[in-house]
Amino acid sequence: MTLAALVASFAWVAGWIRLPGASPALSAARLIDAFEGASGRHPGFRRNHAKGICVSGYFDSNGNGLALSRASVFERGRTPVVGRFSAPGGNPSEDDAFTTVRSFALRFTTSDGEQWRTGMNSAPVFAVRTPEAVYEQQEAMQRDHRTGRADPARLDAFFARHPETGALRNWLANHPPSSAFYDASYYSINAFRFTNARGDTRFVRWSVVPETPYAPSAARADVAHDPDFLAHGLRTRLQKHPARWQLMLTPADPGDPVDDATRAWPPERELHRVDAGTLVITRAQAQIDGACRDINFDPVVLPTGISPSDDPLLAARSAAYAESFARRTQEQARANVR
Incomplete structure (x- = not known):
């Protein structure tokens, strides 16, 4: 399949393309416009996850992941x-202090030149199922010019139209945000199709589980005094020793939802998860000139042995990330010319 055909197939699955006479398509540009409307326009920054810090390190594979995928990233090494x-x-x-979710994006680059890019959240489920609902959510979060805040009535109306948001809201209500980037677990949220060397295929979600025990942000005295305690805390930690997580691969059973990121799999699936190795972060850099600055963490950039599921959010994320990347890099280039 050509690259153009592949992109077009993703666009069709995500609903970016409409037949003649159908309702207008939700394009990546419209979706990113909605994010800008909800958070304001900040030239040169990502349109979502704008505040961040670059990190680098390595993944030590123990070889166990090859049972599920032939991707070379899972070979021992x-x-x-x-x-x-x-x-x-x-x-x-x-x-x-106002953030409730932590996020962790990664790019693995294997010795054969393949890449695996992933963006994970500290909550195991997503708020909504479709790109159209993401757009609606951003529209509902538009700030009133008089108060500078979102209208609670609009948000309540959105939640009423989308009861699937209850899974994430309930999870957040029972899981206070972590005190640091390095003591949170992170989840792929979406499912992906794994194929091993025998040709066996399973749908998989993955997570990274920290070596450092979780502690709620309320346990840190500096939270109330430092608006950047997450990045500062990570730098302080890495000056002493690396931060580590175990990469865990959780296969689905028949009947588990593999195209709906709002629905968690049964807890017993974790009994059969595969420990694929240790992720080690050794260094942090400011995002303005760090190694992550020019990376688009597109979740459908995948190695042989891993492919996207039919989850409509995956194609939408890919297209929206590309739009955001194009806008911010153009803005950075114009700023450098000046």
Whole structure:
């Protein structure tokens, strides 16, 4: 399949393309416009996850992941990674105390030149199922010019139209945000199709589980005084020793939802998860000139042995990330010309 055909197939699955006479398509540009409307326009920054910090390190594979995927990243050995910690939202000046979710993006680059890019959140489910609902959510979060805040009535109406948001809201209500980037677990949220060397295929979600025990942000005394405590805390930690997580691969059973990121799999699936190795972060850099600055963490950039599921959010994320990347890099280029 040609690259153009592949992109077109993703666009069709995600609903970006409409037949003649159908309702207008939700394009990546319209979706990113909605993010800008909700958080304001901040030239040169990502339109979502605007505030972040670059990191680098490596993944030590123990070989166990080959049972599920023939991807070379799972062969026994070490793979370098470049990543980025962040929090959702388009405001790069957001106080860390106001964030409820942590995010962790990674790019693995294997010795054969393949890449695996992934963006994970500290909550195991997503708010909504479709790109159209993401757009509606951003519209509902538009700030009133008089108060500077979103209208609670609009948000309540959105939640009423989308009861699937209850899964994430309930999870957040029972899981206070972590005190640091390095003591949170992170989840792929979407499912992906894994194929091993025998041709066996399973749908998989993955997570990275921290070596450092989780602690809620309320346990840190500096939270109330430092709006950037997440990045500062990570730098302090890495000056002493690396941060580590175990990469866990959780296969689905028949009947588990593999195209709906709002629905968690049964807890017993974790009994059969595969420990694929250790992720180690050794260094942090400011995002303005760090190694992650020019990386688009497109979740459908995948190695042989891993492919996207039919989850409509995957194609939408890919297209929206590309639009955001194009806008911010053009803005950076214009700023450098000046």
